Each structure stands twice: as C-alpha cells, then as structure tokens.
Amino acid sequence: MPVLGAAVADSYLGKYKTMVIGLSVSVVGMAIVTTSATLPSLRPPPCAQNTFCAPATLVQKLVFFSGIYLCAVGIGVVKAVFIAFAAEQIDDDDKKGENASEREAKASYFSWYYAVANVAMLTAGTLLVWVQDKVSWGLGYGICGCFVTVAAIVLAATAPMYRILPPVGSPWTGALQVLFAFSRKLNLTVPDDAIQLYQGGCVKNPVRARLQHTDQFRCLDKAAIVTDEDLGQDGNRPWRLCTVTQVEEVKTLLRLIPIWLTSAVYFVANTQAQTTFVQQGTKTADSQIPAASLTSVETVCVAVCLTLYNRAVAMPALRRLAPLQLMGLGHATAAVAMAVAACTEARRLRMAGDHQLMGIAWLLPQYVVMAVSDASLSVGQMEFFYSQSPETMRGASMAFCFLAVSFGNLINSQLVTLLAFVTSAGGRTGWFPPELNKGHLDYYFLFVVAVTLMNFSVFVALARNYTPKRVR
Structure with a gap:
C-alpha cells in the first residue's frame, strides 16, 4: 500500500490530497471495526462453558473484514506520503542546493519522526492493548478511531499552512522514455562535451529541479543526443529525445x-x-x-x-x-x-x-x-x-x-x-x-x-x- 499510495501521490493526486483521502478511508475503516466490536448483533454470541462456540455469520465476517481492509488501505496509502510531504515543507524554493540550516532541519525532522513513531507503537502495544484486554475491545478501537478522525480534521483544516506542490505526471513514464530513446540510438556515439546534449527548455518547474550531468552510466546519455530526425518529430519527441535532467533521474x-x-x-x-x-x-x-x-x-x-x-x-x-x-x-x-x-x-x-x-x-x-x-x-x-x-x-x-x-x-x-x-x-x-x-x-x-x-x-x-x- 505505501508503494501504491506514493505512486498515486507523485503522479496524479499530489501528496496532500492523497493524505486527506487516505485518512478519510481510515476513519471509515476504524468506525466499521469499532462498530463490529461493540454491537452484539455484529459479533458471534459468547461461548458458553463446555459448549460449542457458534461461528460468525457471513454478514459479521463481511463487516469486520471490510473495516480491517479499509484501515490497511487508508493508513498504508498515506504512510510514506506523510513523511515526504512534511519534508517538503523544509525544502528551499530556489532549488540551488541544500544549505546547512536546511540540512540540519531535515536531519532533525527524520529523526524526530522515527522517534515519535516508536513511542506511538509502544503506546499502542501497551496502553491500548490493556484497554482492549481489560475494559473493552470496542473502547480500544474507538480511541484509535478518534485519533485518526482528529488527524484527518486537523489536516483538512490547516491546508493554507502548507507548501502544496502539484503532481507532474508519472515518474516511471519519464524513465521509460529515457530507456526507449536510448534503445533507438544505440549506434550513436556520446559526445565528449555534455553541453551538446539536449538540455530542455528554460521553463521553471516548482517540483522538478534541473540536474547537472554526471559521467556515470554515460551510455544513457545517448537518449539526450539531438539528431536531425528529432528536430522534425515534435509530436513524438519525448519518446525520441530526452533532456539531461530526465537521463540523470534514471x-x-x-x-x-x-x-x-x-x-x-x-x-x-x-x-x-x-x-x-x-x-x-x-x-x-x-x-x-x-x-x-x-x-x-x-x-x-x-x-x-x-x-x-x-x-x-x-x-x-x-x-x-x-x-x-x-x-x-x-x-x-x-x-x-x-x-x-x-x-x-x-x-x-x-x-x-x-x-x-x-x-x-x-x-x-x-x-x-x-x-x-x-x-x-x-x-x-x-x-x-x-x-x-x-x-x-x-x-x-x-x-x-x-x-x-x-x-x-x-x-x-x-x-x-x-x-x-x-x-x-x-x-x-x-x-x-x-x-x-x-x-x-x-x-x-x-x-x-x-x-x-x-x-x-x-x-x-x-x-x-x-x-x-x-x-x-
């Protein structure tokens, strides 16, 4: 789920919308699980002593597993997106490289994130488990559901505070374009001077930084070699001619x-x-x-x-x-x-x-x-x-x-x-x-x-x- 959610966020919806949708799905899932653990009609009857325990009905199973899988999908989808979205708030807008203060802030963010995540897991595995075991399963799940609900509401209400970057299309498409253009130009020779490679336009992109050329994997530079055939194929150019930045991303x-x-x-x-x-x-x-x-x-x-x-x-x-x-x-x-x-x-x-x-x-x-x-x-x-x-x-x-x-x-x-x-x-x-x-x-x-x-x-x-x- 984290891989699927990240792909959707990076390619189509953007990280913020993906988080809001994922948390909303999780709220529904937790509500269903809490209801399943609370209402007697949605649970099998208690087992009497030394008697056969009645199995769950089809409806009871459907309700319970629907909630479980909605939680898995909702939380799983946003799990990785949350980390990347928060780190983006620290990024410098000028894209001129990472300065010392930005580097320090990111190092602090990632470490604090992991520390808080471990404390949360410890709390869930001790206090919440105690509530579920000693008091009520429904109350334990209800507490979890309240936390997820508050998170979704706070995230939706604080949208103006964030630096929200738009998606720029599937990154995997760009990688495939490089490989396809490379396969069409296998017989060409990479020029000694990288300035002869196709650099792309000068339009600023709020997400995609332009990368410097590197000498490693030089054979892939063939995808950025400009030929006479490329100049006459504007409609198919992305699959015939790639920028240095695209090649460097691969x-x-x-x-x-x-x-x-x-x-x-x-x-x-x-x-x-x-x-x-x-x-x-x-x-x-x-x-x-x-x-x-x-x-x-x-x-x-x-x-x-x-x-x-x-x-x-x-x-x-x-x-x-x-x-x-x-x-x-x-x-x-x-x-x-x-x-x-x-x-x-x-x-x-x-x-x-x-x-x-x-x-x-x-x-x-x-x-x-x-x-x-x-x-x-x-x-x-x-x-x-x-x-x-x-x-x-x-x-x-x-x-x-x-x-x-x-x-x-x-x-x-x-x-x-x-x-x-x-x-x-x-x-x-x-x-x-x-x-x-x-x-x-x-x-x-x-x-x-x-x-x-x-x-x-x-x-x-x-x-x-x-x-x-x-x-x-």
Whole structure:
C-alpha cells in the first residue's frame, strides 16, 4: 500500500490530497471495526462453558473484514506520503542546493519522526492493548478511531499552512522514455562535451529541479543526443529525445537501487528482535515477564538514541554524506547485536544442558545494540533516499524504505525454511526443532552475522563510489 499510495501521490493526486483521502478511508475503516466490536448483533454470541462456540455469520465476517481492509488501505496509502510531504515543507524554493540550516532541519525532522513513531507503537502495544484486554475491545478501537478522525480534521483544516506542490505526471513514464530513446540510438556515439546534449527548455518547474550531468552510466546519455530526425518529430519527441535532467533521474535510480537492496538484507538481522529474540526469552527463568515485552525495551532505546542524535549530532557541521554514514553505523552495529545474541544463546544452551535457566536480563544487551542499529539505519535511510531521489519520486522513495522492511522479513523467513530443511536432513535434530533447547539458534545467529558483515562490505563499497545528485 505505501508503494501504491506514493505512486498515486507523485503522479496524479499530489501528496496532500492523497493524505486527506487516505485518512478519510481510515476513519471509515476504524468506525466499521469499532462498530463490529461493540454491537452484539455484529459479533458471534459468547461461548458458553463446555459448549460449542457458534461461528460468525457471513454478514459479521463481511463487516469486520471490510473495516480491517479499509484501515490497511487508508493508513498504508498515506504512510510514506506523510513523511515526504512534511519534508517538503523544509525544502528551499530556489532549488540551488541544500544549505546547512536546511540540512540540519531535515536531519532533525527524520529523526524526530522515527522517534515519535516508536513511542506511538509502544503506546499502542501497551496502553491500548490493556484497554482492549481489560475494559473493552470496542473502547480500544474507538480511541484509535478518534485519533485518526482528529488527524484527518486537523489536516483538512490547516491546508493554507502548507507548501502544496502539484503532481507532474508519472515518474516511471519519464524513465521509460529515457530507456526507449536510448534503445533507438544505440549506434550513436556520446559526445565528449555534455553541453551538446539536449538540455530542455528554460521553463521553471516548482517540483522538478534541473540536474547537472554526471559521467556515470554515460551510455544513457545517448537518449539526450539531438539528431536531425528529432528536430522534425515534435509530436513524438519525448519518446525520441530526452533532456539531461530526465537521463540523470534514471541514473540516480540506478545508483539508489543497490543501496536499497543492502537495506533489505539488513532487515534480515533487524527482524530477529521481533522473532528469534522473543523465542530466546520464552526459555528464560523470569516467567512473570512476557518475552514479547522485550521488544518494548528496543522501542524505548530507539527513542532515546534519536533524542541524543538530535541534541548532539544534527548540526550544520555534518558532511553531505552523513546519511550514508548513519546507514553504515546501522549495518555495523547490527552485526554486533547478532554476535552478542549468539554468545547469549550459547550460554543459555550450556545452562539448559545443566538443567538451569538463564535470567531474562541477559537478553537486554542485544536489544539495546539492535536499537542503536535500528535508529541509525532507519533515519539515515529516510534522509538519504529523500535527498537523493528525483523530486518527482520522493513519495516513492519513502515507500521503498517500508518495502525494504518487507523484503528483509521475506528473506529471513526463506532463510529459516531453507536452513531448517538442510540442517534436519538425514534425521538430524537441526537448528530449529520444536524444543528450542535441543536446537542451535546460536548457529543461526552466527550465520546472520556472516550475512550482515558481507552486506556491510557491499554497502561500504557502494557508499564510497556513490555519486551524489547535483542540482543546476
């Protein structure tokens, strides 16, 4: 949904309208879910003791799932657009480049955004869950619905305050035009002087900045070579002749994709905090403390780290590649967190062999280090992709940050499935037996350390050779 919403916002509706529509859909969805949880007629009757529980009727299912999916669509669509829209309020109108104060403001914004998001998730996972469990599901959902309603009303009422940029058409169409024009001019030779390439008109665009020519991926410059045939084909010119800016936008995407892939691999390690780390906690001595509650420790640590970042790091002295440096710190500390988890699991297994239970506090260090990693990479990633992506694709760039999380979880699940099959072949116990004390979760953690270190090496190579986007 974030990818779809960003595409619609960047191409057709604009970010502001997309946010208003998405929040409105979410309000309807939350109202339906709250109604479903409140009215007895929309719920199955309570189960009597030692009797069969009546299943939900078709109408009850339709009402409940309609609300759930409307929430998913509405919130998902605006998730990435919100981030990009707020950052646009800080952009300088003259498009002459990012000054120190603007850079500082954006660094502060992205870090505060992620800190507040973590506090919100912590609140939802503790206070609201307590209300739903101890008081009423309907009241819990109603509180959520009130928050979404207030957000939609405030956003609609404060429209004059914002810098609202119009959409300029699908950015993917421009990329396809470059590739199509390039394919028609494969036999041409790129001129040595870039001034001979087609620069485009001088009409100012409030969204699209004109980019400087770069020498990387020079073969794509063929799409901007002016031929006699181009001069006589005004109607089809966009698919035959592209501007230097269009070509540079495609080059920018080609530079961003490999770095984005390293972020996806990073989340193979990051997702362990919500999965295998929790499994470790279920085998500790402190049965009164829910193992899943340890994720709250990470959330709090993320908020604390980002607060310290805002106070000590986000200053004009930061260099241009500071976002990449933050991402590098995230990659490196993820390997450290997994190494700590492997040592802790090895200790737990030794104690289990002696019929002893390890205290749950031993798991705190790996959560704290992973929190530092999460804060560094997530904030650096958002800032980097927003600043380096083409202006027409900033919503999409934020959506791809969320997509990296999804891909990382998918890769992790496939790795677990594969390793479980390989290590249990031939009747062996394997690394992931139903009884965790008989397996070797520590080996899997070491495997993730190796994957993370290799991914970090690739990231460092990409970061060192990265060519920043330059605005004319």
